[in-house]
Amino acid sequence: MDSTTTTTNGTAPRRLANFINGAFEPPAAGQYLASPNPSTGAHALDIPRSTAADVDAAVAAAKAAFPTWSKTPRAERSRLLLRVADLLRDNADRFAQAESADQGKPVKVAATLDIPRAEQNLRFFATAAQHSMGGHTSELDGPVQAFSYVRREPVGVAALISPWNLPLYLLTWKIAPCLMTGNTCVCKPSEFTSHTAYLLCELFNQAGVPPGVINMVFGDGINAGQPLVQHKDVPLVSFTGGTVTGARIASIAAPMFKKLSLELGGKNAAIICADADLDRAVATCVRSAFYNQGEICLCTSRILVARSVYDEFILKYTAAVKQLRVGPPTDPESDLGALVSEQHMKKVLSYVQIAKDEGGAVVTGGHRVHVPGHEHGFYVAPTIVTGLGPQARCMQEEIFGPVTCVSPFDDEQEAIEWCNNTVYGLAASLWTENVSRAHKLAAQIHAGTVWVNCWMVRDLTMPFGGSKQSGVGREGWPSSLEFFTEEKVVCVKL
Numbered sequence: 001m002d003s004t005t006t007t008t009n010g011t012a013p014r015r016l017a018n019f020i021n022g023a024f025e026p027p028a029a030g031q032y033l034a035s036p037n038p039s040t041g042a043h044a045l046d047i048p049r050s051t052a053a054d055v056d057a058a059v060a061a062a063k064a065a066f067p068t069w070s071k072t073p074r075a076e077r078s079r080l081l082l083r084v085a086d087l088l089r090d091n092a093d094r095f096a097q098a099e100s101a102d103q104g105k106p107v108k109v110a111a112t113l114d115i116p117r118a119e120q121n122l123r124f125f126a127t128a129a130q131h132s133m134g135g136h137t138s139e140l141d142g143p144v145q146a147f148s149y150v151r152r153e154p155v156g157v158a159a160l161i162s163p164w165n166l167p168l169y170l171l172t173w174k175i176a177p178c179l180m181t182g183n184t185c186v187c188k189p190s191e192f193t194s195h196t197a198y199l200l201c202e203l204f205n206q207a208g209v210p211p212g213v214i215n216m217v218f219g220d221g222i223n224a225g226q227p228l229v230q231h232k233d234v235p236l237v238s239f240t241g242g243t244v245t246g247a248r249i250a251s252i253a254a255p256m257f258k259k260l261s262l263e264l265g266g267k268n269a270a271i272i273c274a275d276a277d278l279d280r281a282v283a284t285c286v287r288s289a290f291y292n293q294g295e296i297c298l299c300t301s302r303i304l305v306a307r308s309v310y311d312e313f314i315l316k317y318t319a320a321v322k323q324l325r326v327g328p329p330t331d332p333e334s335d336l337g338a339l340v341s342e343q344h345m346k347k348v349l350s351y352v353q354i355a356k357d358e359g360g361a362v363v364t365g366g367h368r369v370h371v372p373g374h375e376h377g378f379y380v381a382p383t384i385v386t387g388l389g390p391q392a393r394c395m396q397e398e399i400f401g402p403v404t405c406v407s408p409f410d411d412e413q414e415a416i417e418w419c420n421n422t423v424y425g426l427a428a429s430l431w432t433e434n435v436s437r438a439h440k441l442a443a444q445i446h447a448g449t450v451w452v453n454c455w456m457v458r459d460l461t462m463p464f465g466g467s468k469q470s471g472v473g474r475e476g477w478p479s480s481l482e483f484f485t486e487e488k489v490v491c492v493k494l
């Protein structure tokens with residue numbers, strides 16, 4: 001991914017800059033990474049290959065801004081974030097185009113999911129924190145009488161590190177609670193998708209957010225992300241990304257006693273019971289497996305179906321998946337765009353081969369798609385694999401692309417064991433028309449979220465996160481309030 005000066009379409013790639021103390025700065029080492037447009041393969045952006053020197057400058061700016069920002073009234077912090085949200089709404093089309101060109105997803109997905117949700121994140125935390133920042137109180141009424149209350153105080157400079165699948169959506173999910181609770185931050189977006197984070201910095205300036213409150217260093221994980229995690233002036237790290245990276249970050253942050261929030265990988269199952277509304281289950285599982293090219297941590301990658309309805313399910317499901325159109329992200333008819341990178345496309349396709357090697361059958365898809373006019377783009381057909389057992393690698397490992405495995409089960413206990421039989425515990429969905437069965441099965445599933453007869457219905461006031469190797473901690477409100485503040489008890493003897 002080393003930057004060169006030429007592009008495949010002859011136009012000069014746009015060069016991004018870090019955002020430090022309210023100004024756009026070139027990387028200290030003067031080096032850049034080439035970022036291709038996944039739908040064409042063309043070299044579209046040069047992003048700073050930041051190093052520890054850039055991180056030091058960004059952390060220093062955030063540290064200098066902290067004393068004033070942490071004492072800025074909540075109403076003012078809220079006003080500024082809502083101003084950024086307004087600007088994002090006004091620029092929604094430009095952001096959706098940029099997100100799609102950078103990530104490969106259809107513009108219609110960016111325009112209906114990523115950008116509106118980024119705006120909602122800003123509004124949600126800007127208003128939630130206005131109304132519920134206080135901690136609880138208590139009175140001792142024994143021989144010693146005292147009144148105690150909890151103060152919630154901002155922690156300092158936060159490292160906010162995000163992945164490439166929902167770039168602005170996931171970054172604003174961290175920025176908004178971080179800033180509303182009075183912290184300042186240094187963000188490190190994914191090196192694969194830096195563009196909308198860069199554009200967001202312009203909006204923060206336009207909104208009048210003081211310099212240093214939010215800083216952005218671009219670049220890869222080792223040279224930019226890791227120095228940020230290691231920095232002695234960064235007491236809290238909020239990370240969303242892969243489980244292996246999360247373990248590495250934890251190994252650095254834990255001995256330094258940093259506050260750590262980890263949102264990691266998943267291997268989410270859908271359980272289709274015999275009494276499910278099959279048509280609704282089929283329609284939703286098409287979406288849950290292939291939305292955003294299957295590149296959402298919550299996507300369904302294992303579908304476990306009661307044997308009595310398995311044949312009907314697979315027939316309807318395959319027919320529906322075959323209707324999905326893979327095509328240029330700019331085409332409103334495209335259901336799936338390109339995968340984020342060539343390297344990721346190869347990884348996804350390698351799992352199709354692994355599935356075949358392990359005795360699985362590819363019912364549909366399983367190959368790269370050559371889109372006319374976009375021959376160098378990273379497109380993969382939506383893929384259904386059947387015939388795999390619970391221990392198969394495609395049933396165990398996160399593929400994070402448009403591949404889902406469908407298998408029958410004989411009784412519900414078997415389905416639960418299968419569902420729980422991975423190192424992950426992010427999300428699951430459950431399909432049944434029996435409300436009592438739904439509650440009983442939901443209670444047995446090891447996951448941060450269980451959706452019943454739906455998928456990815458998000459209530460931002462609910463705690464979001466994973467169990468087991470899917471993460472540590474929860475995001476949302478009030479979970480993010482707890483993460484981004486320290487509790488202090490003040491006890492007054494009466």
Ligand code: NAD
Pocket residue numbers: 161162163164165166170188189190191219220221222224225226229240241242243245246248249263264265266296297398400426466470471
């Ligand atoms: P990744 O772990 O490779 O990278 C995530 C971020 O971490 C990037 O910004 C990267 O540059 C940075 N990074 C990498 N190594 C680092 C290091 N040593 N120190 C500090 N930072 C480092 O993940 P990815 O490939 O960008 O994203 C895909 C993964 O993210 C999948 O596993 C997916 O399940 C997960 N994800 C989880 C959630 C969730 O909410 N649980 C949401 C979206 C994605």
